Amino acid sequence: MSQSTMTATPTKISLSRVLGPAHVWALGVGIVLVGEYTGWNFSADKGGSLAALIVCWVIGLLYTSVAMIDSEVTSTIAAAGGQYAQAKHIVGPLMAFNVALYMVFAYTMLEVSDAILVGDTIVAKAGTDGLNHNAFLAVTIIGLAWLNYRGVLATLNFNFIITALAYLAIVVLFLSVAPWSQGTVLRLGEMITPANALPYGWIGVIASFHFGIWYFLGIEGTTQAAEEVRSPARALPYGTMAGMITLLIAGAMTWYVCASLMPWEYLGTTYYPLWDAGKLTGSPALENMMFYATLLAAIASANGCVNDAARAWFSLGRDRYLPTWFSAVHPKYRTPYRSIVFLLPIALAFAFISDLNQAITFSILSGVLQYTFMSINIVMFRNRWPLGSIRRGYTHPFHPLPAIVLFILCVITFFAIFLGYGAQLTAMVVFYLVVSIWFHFYRYQYVRRGDQFTMPWPKPKGF
Amino acid sequence: MWIDFSYLCWAVSAVLVAWMLFDWYKTDTSYSEEALTSSREGEIEATSEKHKV
Numbered sequence: 001m002s003q004s005t006m007t008a009t010p011t012k013i014s015l016s017r018v019l020g021p022a023h024v025w026a027l028g029v030g031i032v033l034v035g036e037y038t039g040w041n042f043s044a045d046k047g048g049s050l051a052a053l054i055v056c057w058v059i060g061l062l063y064t065s066v067a068m069i070d071s072e073v074t075s076t077i078a079a080a081g082g083q084y085a086q087a088k089h090i091v092g093p094l095m096a097f098n099v100a101l102y103m104v105f106a107y108t109m110l111e112v113s114d115a116i117l118v119g120d121t122i123v124a125k126a127g128t129d130g131l132n133h134n135a136f137l138a139v140t141i142i143g144l145a146w147l148n149y150r151g152v153l154a155t156l157n158f159n160f161i162i163t164a165l166a167y168l169a170i171v172v173l174f175l176s177v178a179p180w181s182q183g184t185v186l187r188l189g190e191m192i193t194p195a196n197a198l199p200y201g202w203i204g205v206i207a208s209f210h211f212g213i214w215y216f217l218g219i220e221g222t223t224q225a226a227e228e229v230r231s232p233a234r235a236l237p238y239g240t241m242a243g244m245i246t247l248l249i250a251g252a253m254t255w256y257v258c259a260s261l262m263p264w265e266y267l268g269t270t271y272y273p274l275w276d277a278g279k280l281t282g283s284p285a286l287e288n289m290m291f292y293a294t295l296l297a298a299i300a301s302a303n304g305c306v307n308d309a310a311r312a313w314f315s316l317g318r319d320r321y322l323p324t325w326f327s328a329v330h331p332k333y334r335t336p337y338r339s340i341v342f343l344l345p346i347a348l349a350f351a352f353i354s355d356l357n358q359a360i361t362f363s364i365l366s367g368v369l370q371y372t373f374m375s376i377n378i379v380m381f382r383n384r385w386p387l388g389s390i391r392r393g394y395t396h397p398f399h400p401l402p403a404i405v406l407f408i409l410c411v412i413t414f415f416a417i418f419l420g421y422g423a424q425l426t427a428m429v430v431f432y433l434v435v436s437i438w439f440h441f442y443r444y445q446y447v448r449r450g451d452q453f454t455m456p457w458p459k460p461k462g463f
Numbered sequence: 464m465w466i467d468f469s470y471l472c473w474a475v476s477a478v479l480v481a482w483m484l485f486d487w488y489k490t491d492t493s494y495s496e497e498a499l500t501s502s503r504e505g506e507i508e509a510t511s512e513k514h515k516v
Protein backbone atom coordinates (compact mmCIF):
# COMPACT_ATOMS: atom_id res chain seq x y z
CA MET A 1 0.00 0.00 0.00
CA SER A 2 1.58 3.26 -1.05
CA GLN A 3 1.73 6.20 1.27
CA SER A 4 0.36 8.55 -1.40
CA THR A 5 -2.78 6.45 -1.81
CA MET A 6 -3.28 6.29 1.90
CA THR A 7 -2.97 10.06 2.16
CA ALA A 8 -5.59 10.53 -0.56
CA THR A 9 -8.04 8.26 1.22
CA PRO A 10 -11.08 10.17 2.48
CA THR A 11 -11.69 9.96 6.21
CA LYS A 12 -15.18 8.53 5.67
CA ILE A 13 -16.34 6.35 2.82
CA SER A 14 -20.14 6.10 2.86
CA LEU A 15 -22.94 5.11 0.54
CA SER A 16 -23.93 7.91 -1.84
CA ARG A 17 -27.16 9.84 -1.46
CA VAL A 18 -28.07 10.07 -5.12
CA LEU A 19 -31.55 8.52 -5.43
CA GLY A 20 -35.00 10.07 -5.79
CA PRO A 21 -38.61 8.82 -5.52
CA ALA A 22 -38.51 7.34 -9.05
CA HIS A 23 -35.59 5.12 -8.03
CA VAL A 24 -37.49 4.01 -4.93
CA TRP A 25 -40.45 3.13 -7.17
CA ALA A 26 -38.12 1.29 -9.56
CA LEU A 27 -36.63 -0.68 -6.68
CA GLY A 28 -39.97 -1.70 -5.16
CA VAL A 29 -42.01 -2.31 -8.32
CA GLY A 30 -38.96 -3.82 -10.03
CA ILE A 31 -38.65 -6.48 -7.35
CA VAL A 32 -42.38 -7.23 -7.31
CA LEU A 33 -43.58 -7.04 -10.91
CA VAL A 34 -42.17 -10.46 -11.81
CA GLY A 35 -44.89 -11.85 -9.51
CA GLU A 36 -47.47 -10.88 -12.15
CA TYR A 37 -45.45 -12.69 -14.83
CA THR A 38 -45.20 -15.89 -12.80
CA GLY A 39 -45.97 -17.03 -9.27
CA TRP A 40 -49.39 -15.50 -8.49
CA ASN A 41 -51.07 -17.97 -10.82
CA PHE A 42 -50.07 -20.98 -8.68
CA SER A 43 -52.76 -19.71 -6.29
CA ALA A 44 -55.31 -20.77 -8.95
CA ASP A 45 -53.98 -24.32 -8.63
CA LYS A 46 -54.68 -24.19 -4.89
CA GLY A 47 -58.20 -22.78 -5.06
CA GLY A 48 -59.32 -21.96 -8.61
CA SER A 49 -59.36 -18.73 -10.62
CA LEU A 50 -61.83 -16.97 -8.34
CA ALA A 51 -59.64 -17.76 -5.33
CA ALA A 52 -56.73 -16.14 -7.20
CA LEU A 53 -58.80 -12.95 -7.49
CA ILE A 54 -59.91 -13.03 -3.86
CA VAL A 55 -56.31 -13.38 -2.65
CA CYS A 56 -55.22 -10.59 -5.00
CA TRP A 57 -57.53 -8.27 -3.06
CA VAL A 58 -56.83 -9.71 0.40
CA ILE A 59 -53.08 -9.91 -0.08
CA GLY A 60 -53.32 -6.43 -1.56
CA LEU A 61 -54.72 -5.37 1.81
CA LEU A 62 -51.81 -7.11 3.57
CA TYR A 63 -49.26 -5.27 1.45
CA THR A 64 -51.07 -1.94 1.68
CA SER A 65 -50.71 -2.31 5.46
CA VAL A 66 -47.03 -3.22 4.96
CA ALA A 67 -46.45 -0.18 2.75
CA MET A 68 -48.17 2.22 5.17
CA ILE A 69 -46.43 0.87 8.26
CA ASP A 70 -43.07 0.68 6.52
CA SER A 71 -43.37 4.22 5.18
CA GLU A 72 -43.95 5.66 8.64
CA VAL A 73 -41.14 3.82 10.39
CA THR A 74 -38.54 4.06 7.66
CA SER A 75 -39.18 7.77 7.04
CA THR A 76 -38.05 8.13 10.65
CA ILE A 77 -35.20 5.60 10.67
CA ALA A 78 -33.45 6.30 7.38
CA ALA A 79 -30.67 3.73 7.33
CA ALA A 80 -29.47 1.00 4.99
CA GLY A 81 -30.80 -2.29 6.21
CA GLY A 82 -34.39 -1.02 6.25
CA GLN A 83 -36.43 -3.23 8.58
CA TYR A 84 -33.22 -4.41 10.25
CA ALA A 85 -32.44 -0.87 11.43
CA GLN A 86 -36.08 -0.47 12.48
CA ALA A 87 -35.98 -3.67 14.56
CA LYS A 88 -32.68 -2.70 16.14
CA HIS A 89 -33.97 0.63 17.40
CA ILE A 90 -37.50 -0.41 18.35
CA VAL A 91 -37.43 -4.07 19.45
CA GLY A 92 -33.82 -5.05 20.12
CA PRO A 93 -30.67 -6.69 18.70
CA LEU A 94 -31.87 -10.31 18.56
CA MET A 95 -34.99 -9.33 16.60
CA ALA A 96 -32.85 -7.15 14.34
CA PHE A 97 -30.45 -10.00 13.60
CA ASN A 98 -33.36 -12.27 12.68
CA VAL A 99 -35.05 -9.63 10.54
CA ALA A 100 -31.83 -9.05 8.61
CA LEU A 101 -31.57 -12.79 7.96
CA TYR A 102 -35.21 -12.89 6.82
CA MET A 103 -34.40 -10.16 4.34
CA VAL A 104 -31.20 -11.73 3.04
CA PHE A 105 -33.00 -15.06 2.55
CA ALA A 106 -36.13 -13.52 1.04
CA TYR A 107 -34.17 -11.44 -1.48
CA THR A 108 -31.54 -14.03 -2.30
CA MET A 109 -34.11 -16.76 -2.91
CA LEU A 110 -36.22 -14.34 -4.93
CA GLU A 111 -33.15 -13.50 -7.00
CA VAL A 112 -32.61 -17.23 -7.50
CA SER A 113 -36.24 -17.67 -8.60
CA ASP A 114 -35.89 -14.77 -11.03
CA ALA A 115 -32.71 -16.17 -12.54
CA ILE A 116 -34.33 -19.61 -12.95
CA LEU A 117 -37.26 -17.90 -14.66
CA VAL A 118 -34.92 -16.09 -17.07
CA GLY A 119 -33.12 -19.34 -17.91
CA ASP A 120 -36.27 -21.43 -18.30
CA THR A 121 -38.01 -18.78 -20.40
CA ILE A 122 -35.10 -18.58 -22.84
CA VAL A 123 -34.85 -22.39 -23.05
CA ALA A 124 -38.62 -22.64 -23.65
CA LYS A 125 -38.43 -20.01 -26.39
CA ALA A 126 -35.40 -21.61 -28.05
CA GLY A 127 -36.82 -25.15 -28.13
CA THR A 128 -33.32 -26.44 -28.90
CA ASP A 129 -32.28 -29.96 -27.87
CA GLY A 130 -29.35 -30.02 -25.45
CA LEU A 131 -29.73 -26.37 -24.42
CA ASN A 132 -29.30 -26.01 -20.66
CA HIS A 133 -30.51 -23.01 -18.63
CA ASN A 134 -27.36 -22.78 -16.47
CA ALA A 135 -25.54 -20.31 -18.74
CA PHE A 136 -28.51 -17.92 -18.61
CA LEU A 137 -28.79 -18.24 -14.83
CA ALA A 138 -25.11 -17.48 -14.46
CA VAL A 139 -25.04 -14.44 -16.74
CA THR A 140 -28.15 -13.01 -15.04
CA ILE A 141 -26.84 -13.34 -11.50
CA ILE A 142 -23.25 -12.34 -12.30
CA GLY A 143 -24.21 -9.53 -14.69
CA LEU A 144 -26.50 -7.96 -12.12
CA ALA A 145 -23.93 -8.35 -9.34
CA TRP A 146 -21.48 -6.50 -11.61
CA LEU A 147 -23.99 -3.73 -12.27
CA ASN A 148 -24.69 -3.37 -8.53
CA TYR A 149 -20.97 -3.38 -7.80
CA ARG A 150 -20.51 -0.42 -10.18
CA GLY A 151 -22.97 1.92 -8.47
CA VAL A 152 -26.51 2.30 -7.19
CA LEU A 153 -27.54 5.15 -9.48
CA ALA A 154 -26.87 3.27 -12.73
CA THR A 155 -28.38 0.12 -11.22
CA LEU A 156 -31.68 1.77 -10.36
CA ASN A 157 -31.81 3.89 -13.54
CA PHE A 158 -31.54 0.60 -15.43
CA ASN A 159 -34.23 -0.89 -13.19
CA PHE A 160 -36.53 2.05 -13.79
CA ILE A 161 -36.37 1.62 -17.57
CA ILE A 162 -36.86 -2.16 -17.69
CA THR A 163 -39.56 -2.12 -14.99
CA ALA A 164 -41.48 0.58 -16.85
CA LEU A 165 -41.23 -1.44 -20.09
CA ALA A 166 -42.45 -4.63 -18.38
CA TYR A 167 -45.33 -2.71 -16.80
CA LEU A 168 -46.22 -1.07 -20.11
CA ALA A 169 -46.38 -4.53 -21.71
CA ILE A 170 -49.14 -5.54 -19.25
CA VAL A 171 -51.08 -2.37 -20.07
CA VAL A 172 -50.67 -2.92 -23.83
CA LEU A 173 -51.78 -6.57 -23.54
CA PHE A 174 -54.78 -5.53 -21.45
CA LEU A 175 -55.88 -2.89 -23.97
CA SER A 176 -55.21 -5.20 -26.95
CA VAL A 177 -57.71 -7.84 -25.84
CA ALA A 178 -60.66 -5.40 -25.72
CA PRO A 179 -61.32 -5.78 -21.99
CA TRP A 180 -64.53 -3.74 -22.34
CA SER A 181 -66.03 -6.40 -24.64
CA GLN A 182 -66.25 -9.94 -23.28
CA GLY A 183 -66.52 -12.49 -26.09
CA THR A 184 -64.28 -10.65 -28.56
CA VAL A 185 -61.07 -12.20 -27.23
CA LEU A 186 -61.74 -12.74 -23.54
CA ARG A 187 -64.12 -15.43 -22.30
CA LEU A 188 -64.36 -15.00 -18.55
CA GLY A 189 -67.88 -16.44 -18.39
CA GLU A 190 -66.74 -19.66 -20.05
CA MET A 191 -63.54 -20.01 -18.04
CA ILE A 192 -65.13 -19.37 -14.65
CA THR A 193 -68.51 -20.96 -14.05
CA PRO A 194 -70.43 -21.46 -10.79
CA ALA A 195 -69.29 -25.09 -10.89
CA ASN A 196 -65.53 -24.41 -11.12
CA ALA A 197 -65.17 -20.95 -9.54
CA LEU A 198 -64.01 -22.38 -6.20
CA PRO A 199 -63.24 -26.06 -6.92
CA TYR A 200 -61.97 -26.76 -3.38
CA GLY A 201 -64.34 -24.42 -1.57
CA TRP A 202 -63.19 -21.83 0.96
CA ILE A 203 -60.31 -23.98 2.24
CA GLY A 204 -58.94 -23.62 -1.30
CA VAL A 205 -59.11 -19.84 -0.90
CA ILE A 206 -57.11 -20.10 2.33
CA ALA A 207 -54.57 -22.44 0.66
CA SER A 208 -54.16 -19.98 -2.22
CA PHE A 209 -52.77 -17.34 0.19
CA HIS A 210 -49.46 -19.21 -0.14
CA PHE A 211 -48.76 -18.14 -3.72
CA GLY A 212 -51.07 -15.10 -3.60
CA ILE A 213 -48.19 -13.44 -1.74
CA TRP A 214 -46.39 -13.30 -5.09
CA TYR A 215 -48.70 -10.60 -6.39
CA PHE A 216 -46.82 -8.09 -4.23
CA LEU A 217 -43.84 -9.88 -2.61
CA GLY A 218 -40.92 -7.50 -2.10
CA ILE A 219 -42.51 -4.01 -2.09
CA GLU A 220 -41.03 -3.51 1.38
CA GLY A 221 -37.60 -3.64 -0.31
CA THR A 222 -37.87 0.09 -0.98
CA THR A 223 -36.63 0.76 2.54
CA GLN A 224 -33.20 -0.65 1.73
CA ALA A 225 -32.55 2.52 -0.25
CA ALA A 226 -33.05 4.66 2.86
CA GLU A 227 -29.40 5.64 3.19
CA GLU A 228 -29.00 6.38 -0.50
CA VAL A 229 -32.01 8.62 -1.21
CA ARG A 230 -31.54 12.36 -1.11
CA SER A 231 -34.66 12.95 0.96
CA PRO A 232 -35.70 9.82 2.88
CA ALA A 233 -38.68 11.45 4.60
CA ARG A 234 -40.21 12.35 1.23
CA ALA A 235 -38.88 9.80 -1.26
CA LEU A 236 -39.52 6.60 0.69
CA PRO A 237 -43.24 7.06 1.49
CA TYR A 238 -43.90 8.58 -1.94
CA GLY A 239 -42.04 5.85 -3.88
CA THR A 240 -43.47 3.00 -1.78
CA MET A 241 -47.09 4.18 -1.95
CA ALA A 242 -46.87 4.95 -5.67
CA GLY A 243 -45.36 1.49 -6.17
CA MET A 244 -48.17 -0.20 -4.27
CA ILE A 245 -50.86 1.63 -6.27
CA THR A 246 -49.08 0.68 -9.50
CA LEU A 247 -48.94 -2.97 -8.47
CA LEU A 248 -52.59 -3.18 -7.40
CA ILE A 249 -53.57 -2.00 -10.88
CA ALA A 250 -51.11 -4.43 -12.55
CA GLY A 251 -52.38 -7.36 -10.42
CA ALA A 252 -56.01 -6.68 -11.32
CA MET A 253 -55.26 -6.34 -15.06
CA THR A 254 -53.14 -9.50 -15.04
CA TRP A 255 -55.81 -11.61 -13.33
CA TYR A 256 -58.55 -10.33 -15.62
CA VAL A 257 -56.68 -11.11 -18.84
CA CYS A 258 -55.27 -14.48 -17.75
CA ALA A 259 -58.43 -15.78 -16.05
CA SER A 260 -60.41 -14.82 -19.15
CA LEU A 261 -58.13 -16.75 -21.48
CA MET A 262 -57.13 -19.91 -19.54
CA PRO A 263 -59.04 -22.52 -17.54
CA TRP A 264 -57.95 -22.62 -13.90
CA GLU A 265 -56.38 -26.10 -14.28
CA TYR A 266 -53.90 -24.69 -16.82
CA LEU A 267 -53.54 -21.25 -15.26
CA GLY A 268 -52.56 -22.80 -11.93
CA THR A 269 -49.69 -24.83 -13.36
CA THR A 270 -48.13 -22.75 -16.15
CA TYR A 271 -44.87 -20.92 -15.41
CA TYR A 272 -45.70 -18.19 -17.93
CA PRO A 273 -49.28 -16.94 -17.46
CA LEU A 274 -48.78 -13.59 -19.21
CA TRP A 275 -46.60 -14.98 -21.99
CA ASP A 276 -49.24 -17.69 -22.53
CA ALA A 277 -51.92 -15.01 -22.54
CA GLY A 278 -49.96 -13.26 -25.30
CA LYS A 279 -49.86 -16.53 -27.27
CA LEU A 280 -53.57 -17.15 -26.78
CA THR A 281 -54.49 -13.82 -28.34
CA GLY A 282 -53.16 -15.26 -31.61
CA SER A 283 -51.00 -12.20 -32.22
CA PRO A 284 -47.28 -12.96 -32.81
CA ALA A 285 -46.45 -9.35 -31.86
CA LEU A 286 -48.16 -9.70 -28.48
CA GLU A 287 -46.59 -13.11 -27.93
CA ASN A 288 -43.10 -11.75 -28.56
CA MET A 289 -43.77 -8.66 -26.48
CA MET A 290 -44.81 -10.78 -23.49
CA PHE A 291 -41.77 -13.04 -23.92
CA TYR A 292 -39.38 -10.09 -23.70
CA ALA A 293 -41.44 -8.48 -20.95
CA THR A 294 -41.20 -11.70 -18.88
CA LEU A 295 -37.42 -11.54 -19.18
CA LEU A 296 -37.32 -7.82 -18.29
CA ALA A 297 -39.54 -8.30 -15.25
CA ALA A 298 -37.42 -11.19 -13.98
CA ILE A 299 -34.17 -9.25 -14.53
CA ALA A 300 -35.58 -6.14 -12.80
CA SER A 301 -36.60 -8.23 -9.81
CA ALA A 302 -33.25 -9.98 -9.53
CA ASN A 303 -31.50 -6.62 -9.84
CA GLY A 304 -33.45 -5.13 -6.94
CA CYS A 305 -32.86 -8.26 -4.89
CA VAL A 306 -29.08 -8.07 -5.34
CA ASN A 307 -29.25 -4.45 -4.18
CA ASP A 308 -31.37 -5.20 -1.11
CA ALA A 309 -29.71 -8.43 0.07
CA ALA A 310 -26.29 -6.74 -0.10
CA ARG A 311 -27.48 -3.73 1.93
CA ALA A 312 -28.96 -5.96 4.64
CA TRP A 313 -25.75 -8.02 4.84
CA PHE A 314 -23.64 -4.84 4.82
CA SER A 315 -25.66 -3.40 7.72
CA LEU A 316 -25.09 -6.54 9.80
CA GLY A 317 -21.36 -6.14 9.27
CA ARG A 318 -21.40 -2.44 10.12
CA ASP A 319 -22.94 -3.15 13.52
CA ARG A 320 -20.58 -6.11 14.13
CA TYR A 321 -23.46 -8.57 14.08
CA LEU A 322 -21.27 -10.19 11.43
CA PRO A 323 -17.54 -9.53 10.86
CA THR A 324 -16.97 -5.83 10.08
CA TRP A 325 -15.15 -6.94 6.92
CA PHE A 326 -18.57 -7.06 5.23
CA SER A 327 -19.20 -3.39 5.93
CA ALA A 328 -16.63 -2.14 3.43
CA VAL A 329 -17.82 0.51 0.97
CA HIS A 330 -16.13 0.86 -2.41
CA PRO A 331 -14.26 4.20 -2.42
CA LYS A 332 -15.07 4.90 -6.08
CA TYR A 333 -18.49 3.31 -6.67
CA ARG A 334 -19.82 3.82 -3.11
CA THR A 335 -21.40 0.37 -2.97
CA PRO A 336 -21.12 -2.44 -0.36
CA TYR A 337 -18.92 -4.34 -2.80
CA ARG A 338 -17.76 -7.15 -0.50
CA SER A 339 -21.33 -8.01 0.48
CA ILE A 340 -22.36 -8.00 -3.18
CA VAL A 341 -19.55 -10.36 -4.20
CA PHE A 342 -19.94 -12.55 -1.08
CA LEU A 343 -23.63 -13.23 -1.79
CA LEU A 344 -22.96 -13.93 -5.49
CA PRO A 345 -21.76 -17.59 -5.19
CA ILE A 346 -24.53 -18.33 -2.68
CA ALA A 347 -27.18 -17.19 -5.16
CA LEU A 348 -25.45 -19.12 -7.96
CA ALA A 349 -25.31 -22.33 -5.90
CA PHE A 350 -29.03 -22.16 -5.03
CA ALA A 351 -29.89 -21.32 -8.65
CA PHE A 352 -28.09 -24.42 -9.92
CA ILE A 353 -29.59 -26.84 -7.35
CA SER A 354 -33.11 -25.50 -6.54
CA ASP A 355 -36.29 -25.74 -8.51
CA LEU A 356 -38.54 -22.71 -8.92
CA ASN A 357 -41.28 -23.79 -6.49
CA GLN A 358 -38.81 -24.47 -3.66
CA ALA A 359 -36.98 -21.18 -4.17
CA ILE A 360 -40.28 -19.25 -4.27
CA THR A 361 -41.48 -20.94 -1.07
CA PHE A 362 -38.30 -20.12 0.89
CA SER A 363 -38.58 -16.53 -0.28
CA ILE A 364 -42.25 -16.31 0.71
CA LEU A 365 -41.58 -17.84 4.14
CA SER A 366 -38.87 -15.35 4.98
CA GLY A 367 -41.02 -12.51 3.69
CA VAL A 368 -44.04 -13.46 5.81
CA LEU A 369 -41.85 -13.80 8.92
CA GLN A 370 -40.72 -10.24 8.26
CA TYR A 371 -44.28 -8.93 7.83
CA THR A 372 -45.32 -10.54 11.10
CA PHE A 373 -42.49 -8.68 12.80
CA MET A 374 -43.64 -5.41 11.20
CA SER A 375 -47.13 -5.67 12.70
CA ILE A 376 -45.64 -5.97 16.20
CA ASN A 377 -42.94 -3.40 15.47
CA ILE A 378 -45.33 -0.57 14.59
CA VAL A 379 -47.35 -1.08 17.79
CA MET A 380 -44.16 -0.89 19.87
CA PHE A 381 -42.99 2.14 17.87
CA ARG A 382 -46.22 4.08 18.48
CA ASN A 383 -46.29 3.10 22.17
CA ARG A 384 -42.65 4.00 22.89
CA TRP A 385 -42.48 7.11 20.71
CA PRO A 386 -46.06 8.46 20.46
CA LEU A 387 -47.05 10.97 17.77
CA GLY A 388 -45.43 14.31 18.48
CA SER A 389 -42.46 12.90 20.40
CA ILE A 390 -40.24 12.51 17.30
CA ARG A 391 -40.36 13.85 13.77
CA ARG A 392 -42.03 11.49 11.29
CA GLY A 393 -41.80 11.92 7.51
CA TYR A 394 -45.14 10.18 7.18
CA THR A 395 -47.83 9.12 9.66
CA HIS A 396 -50.03 6.24 8.59
CA PRO A 397 -53.79 6.51 9.30
CA PHE A 398 -56.16 4.25 11.27
CA HIS A 399 -53.52 2.89 13.66
CA PRO A 400 -53.69 0.14 15.00
CA LEU A 401 -56.08 -1.28 12.35
CA PRO A 402 -53.40 -1.86 9.65
CA ALA A 403 -51.19 -3.64 12.22
CA ILE A 404 -54.06 -5.91 13.31
CA VAL A 405 -55.05 -6.69 9.70
CA LEU A 406 -51.42 -7.41 8.83
CA PHE A 407 -50.95 -9.76 11.77
CA ILE A 408 -54.15 -11.72 11.08
CA LEU A 409 -53.35 -12.10 7.38
CA CYS A 410 -49.81 -13.25 8.18
CA VAL A 411 -51.21 -15.96 10.49
CA ILE A 412 -53.56 -17.14 7.71
CA THR A 413 -50.67 -17.17 5.24
CA PHE A 414 -48.52 -19.27 7.60
CA PHE A 415 -51.38 -21.74 7.84
CA ALA A 416 -51.67 -21.81 4.03
CA ILE A 417 -47.93 -22.43 3.66
CA PHE A 418 -48.13 -25.17 6.29
CA LEU A 419 -50.82 -26.91 4.23
CA GLY A 420 -48.52 -27.19 1.22
CA TYR A 421 -44.96 -26.91 2.52
CA GLY A 422 -45.13 -27.85 6.22
CA ALA A 423 -41.68 -29.46 6.24
CA GLN A 424 -39.98 -26.38 4.74
CA LEU A 425 -41.83 -24.09 7.17
CA THR A 426 -40.72 -26.17 10.13
CA ALA A 427 -37.13 -26.44 8.85
CA MET A 428 -36.91 -22.70 8.36
CA VAL A 429 -38.27 -21.89 11.82
CA VAL A 430 -35.74 -24.35 13.34
CA PHE A 431 -32.97 -22.68 11.33
CA TYR A 432 -33.87 -19.23 12.67
CA LEU A 433 -34.04 -20.60 16.23
CA VAL A 434 -30.56 -22.12 15.92
CA VAL A 435 -28.96 -18.96 14.50
CA SER A 436 -30.73 -16.92 17.21
CA ILE A 437 -29.09 -19.07 19.89
CA TRP A 438 -25.71 -18.67 18.14
CA PHE A 439 -26.18 -14.89 18.00
CA HIS A 440 -27.32 -14.53 21.61
CA PHE A 441 -24.68 -16.74 23.25
CA TYR A 442 -21.71 -16.19 20.92
CA ARG A 443 -21.82 -13.40 18.40
CA TYR A 444 -23.37 -10.62 20.49
CA GLN A 445 -20.23 -10.35 22.65
CA TYR A 446 -18.46 -8.71 19.67
CA VAL A 447 -21.13 -6.03 19.21
CA ARG A 448 -20.36 -2.53 20.49
CA ARG A 449 -23.67 -2.09 22.22
CA GLY A 450 -23.69 1.69 22.53
CA ASP A 451 -22.66 2.28 18.90
CA GLN A 452 -25.53 0.48 17.26
CA PHE A 453 -28.28 2.93 18.28
CA THR A 454 -27.76 5.91 16.04
CA MET A 455 -31.05 7.81 16.01
CA PRO A 456 -31.07 11.05 18.05
CA TRP A 457 -34.38 10.27 19.71
CA PRO A 458 -35.62 11.03 23.23
CA LYS A 459 -35.87 8.15 25.68
CA PRO A 460 -38.76 5.83 24.88
CA LYS A 461 -41.91 6.25 26.93
CA GLY A 462 -41.78 4.09 30.06
CA PHE A 463 -37.95 3.81 30.17
CA MET B 464 -27.46 -20.44 -32.55
CA TRP B 465 -28.85 -20.78 -29.00
CA ILE B 466 -26.05 -23.13 -28.02
CA ASP B 467 -23.50 -20.55 -29.23
CA PHE B 468 -25.43 -17.89 -27.30
CA SER B 469 -25.14 -19.97 -24.12
CA TYR B 470 -21.35 -20.22 -24.62
CA LEU B 471 -21.26 -16.45 -25.02
CA CYS B 472 -23.15 -16.11 -21.72
CA TRP B 473 -20.57 -18.28 -19.97
CA ALA B 474 -17.76 -16.18 -21.44
CA VAL B 475 -19.38 -12.88 -20.41
CA SER B 476 -19.97 -14.28 -16.91
CA ALA B 477 -16.33 -15.30 -16.60
CA VAL B 478 -15.11 -11.86 -17.73
CA LEU B 479 -17.38 -10.05 -15.28
CA VAL B 480 -16.33 -12.26 -12.36
CA ALA B 481 -12.67 -11.71 -13.27
CA TRP B 482 -13.26 -7.93 -13.45
CA MET B 483 -14.94 -7.84 -10.04
CA LEU B 484 -12.24 -9.97 -8.40
CA PHE B 485 -9.49 -7.82 -9.94
CA ASP B 486 -11.15 -4.58 -8.87
CA TRP B 487 -11.78 -6.01 -5.40
CA TYR B 488 -8.10 -6.94 -5.05
CA LYS B 489 -6.97 -3.55 -6.38
CA THR B 490 -9.28 -1.70 -3.99
CA ASP B 491 -8.35 -3.73 -0.94
CA THR B 492 -4.64 -3.23 -1.58
CA SER B 493 -4.96 0.49 -2.29
CA TYR B 494 -6.99 1.60 0.73
CA SER B 495 -6.70 0.88 4.40
CA GLU B 496 -9.25 -1.42 6.03
CA GLU B 497 -10.11 1.38 8.43
CA ALA B 498 -11.07 3.70 5.56
CA LEU B 499 -13.05 1.06 3.68
CA THR B 500 -15.12 0.17 6.75
CA SER B 501 -15.54 3.75 7.98
CA SER B 502 -19.22 4.03 7.03
CA ARG B 503 -21.49 4.66 10.00
CA GLU B 504 -25.26 4.39 10.20
CA GLY B 505 -27.16 7.65 10.50
CA GLU B 506 -24.48 9.89 9.03
CA ILE B 507 -25.23 12.09 6.06
CA GLU B 508 -22.04 12.40 4.16
CA ALA B 509 -21.31 16.04 3.52
CA THR B 510 -19.73 15.54 0.10
CA SER B 511 -22.62 13.51 -1.25
CA GLU B 512 -24.88 16.53 -0.86
CA LYS B 513 -22.95 18.12 -3.70
CA HIS B 514 -23.52 15.20 -6.03
CA LYS B 515 -25.28 16.16 -9.26
CA VAL B 516 -27.66 13.63 -10.80
